[in-house]
Structures are given as structure tokens and as C-alpha cells.
Amino acid sequence: MNGNLKYIKGYGEIDYGNSAAEGLFDETDHLLDAYSQAVVSVVEKLSPSVVSIKVTHQARASTPRGVVPFEMTGSGSGVIITPDGYILTNSHVVHNSKGLEVSLSDGKTYAADVVGEDSDTDLAVLRILAFNIKAAELGDSDKLKVGQLVIAIGNPYGFQASVTAGVVSATGRSMRSQSGRLIENVIQTDAALNPGNSGGPLVDSHGNVVGINTAVIQSAQGICFAIPINTARWVAGLLIKEGRIKKVYLGVKGLNRRLNRIEARRHDIGNEFGVEVHEVASGGPAYRAGIRTGDIIVSINENSVQNVDDIHRYLTRIDVGSNLKIKVLRDGEKLELKSVVE
Secondary structure (H helix, E strand, C coil), X not given: CCCCEEEEECXXXXXXXXXXXXXXXXXXXXXXXXXXXXXXHHHHHHXXXXXXXXXXXXXXXXXXXXXXXXXXXXXXXXXXXXXXXXXXXXHHHHCXXXXXXXXXXXXXXXXXEEEEEECCCCEEEEEECCCCCCCCCECCHHHCCCCCEEEEEECHHHCCCEEEEEEEEEEEEEEECCCCCEEEEEEEECCCCCCCCCCCEEEECCCCEEEEEEEXXXXXXXXXXXXXXXXXXXXXXXXXXXXXXXXXXXXXXXXEEECCHHHHHHCCCCCCEEEEEEEECCXXXXXXXXXXXXXXXXXXXXXXXXXXXXXXXXXXXXXXXXXXXXXXXXXXXXXXXXXXXC
């Protein structure tokens, strides 16, 4: 570097001289190299475990000669989670697919089958007939900290290792899945998701998978989300074992409803809202408990219910066969009904 580095402060100058300036820039270069090296190391470690998924869908188009069937293709990414060919990706990538083709980083291509998928968490497991392939190491998403470096890796359209880096912007977010249910404890990051990167891994600086990239909010300048790997690990295990996720079923449809303040006070109900039942499935747990259309559910097992999401959250935490005490308002009176969920 030629000349001296001068820092102007107020009306004076501070001359650091050549050696100080060179030291300052050497330190900056060192920091950049450390950051770059962290990303490079992670990419080198994870790339063999990241796959490209080519998806074929059957579609129909209206033409002057009538409705004509045709095939559409799409793509996504996935991550190998076992050496014998199990792959984790997004449900929305493979849902209703007619054919699936998986390409590994070494160029080998395999036909793939859907082992199972869960639209409520936007996760799916695929299987290819391959053995001794490199599986990714799964981390612990509960230990993520805001500000922590994370790297999103995908394999869109067969282009190996599409990489973006950023930080964890927030943890514990909620995001609505395509099924309408809330996905809890979602990771928010500013590591941009490129088209076709859905289903690829979100990785920490040690090369451990901490999430599965799932969505981006286009209007929010690159706010991206990932399903935490602790959730994905649990879902993948059940999908591999049983092919589906068993969900507790109550058997009601409802809408959020503001409670009458006088009635709420009279019955010592702290809720501002409840869930008004619009439909009860015949023969279901709610039907057998005596819940009727027009009832307003205000609590389940002493847990406040102010909206439909509260019911979903509670049902995901209990097992099939659990006993429920459901408090409802009916014609201005509070009733406690008992149910056993299926």
C-alpha cells in the first residue's frame, strides 16, 4: 500500500503511518478469509449430501379440441439423511408427483419413491436404491442463537451446490403450511433461497444441518424460513417407520368468535375470543362428547382456547386416546364436556 492512512476527525488528522495501515488491512483480510473459509468448509462437507430433485406432474389444459393432458416438470432440493438412500425434502416439492428423479453431486441419477409426506410440517421423505452414499450430519436446532452464521445449500436444476450465507434472524417463529395448520418454532434467516432450493439444508458453521429450507416471503426483501431439524428428525422417523404422521382428531370445524363480555365475566372466563363450532363430524370424538353446532369452545383441559390455532397446538402435544375436558358456552351457559380423542 502506498502512502499513509489518515483518519480525519473534527478539524485534525491522525497519521497512522504505513505499518499501522497495513496491519489494519491485514486484519480485515484475515477476518474475511475466516468467514470465507467457514463457508467453503461447510460447502465442501455438505455438497455430496445435497441432491437435486426433478419432479413430473400430470396436468390438464383446455384447448379448442377439449381438455388435453400434459406433463409439467419442476425441481427442488433435498438432503441425504441415511447412507441407504433416505432423503429429506419439502412436501410441497413432491406433492401429487407422477415421477421423481434424484441427481447426486457425482452426476448419478436415480428414480425415487415417496416414503411419506406431512403437509402440516411441509416435510417429505424419499427413497432411492443407493447404498453407502454420504449422509449429512444433523445438528440441534434448539441450540441456535439469533445472529449465528447459517448457510443455505441447494441443488436447483442440477446446478451443484447453490450456496447463500446469512444469519439466524429469529427463532420460534410460526408459519402457516399449505394445509392451513401452523408450523411452530420455525427458523427465520436472511440467507436467501434461490429458486429450486426448497427442501435443501440450512447448515451451521460446523457443517451440521439445523433446518430444512421451506419458504421465502418475496415482498419482505429476502425473509426466509426453515423447518427446524429437531422437528424434521421426528417427522422423518415416523414417515420412515409408518409412512404417515398420526394426528389426534377431534372432529370439529370452527371459526374464531369474540365472546360476550358479560357472559365471560359471569362464568369467570378470561378469554376475549373462543372458537364457534360450525360443523361436527358425525360419530367423531366431539360428536360423542355432545358438542353441538353453535357451541363456543373456550378451553381444553384448562388450556385457554381463543382461536383455531390454539386447538391445533394443543392436539399436537397429546397422544391418541387422551382424555379431554372441553369447556363450551352454549346459550349463555358454560358446560364441561368430556371426550377421548382418536
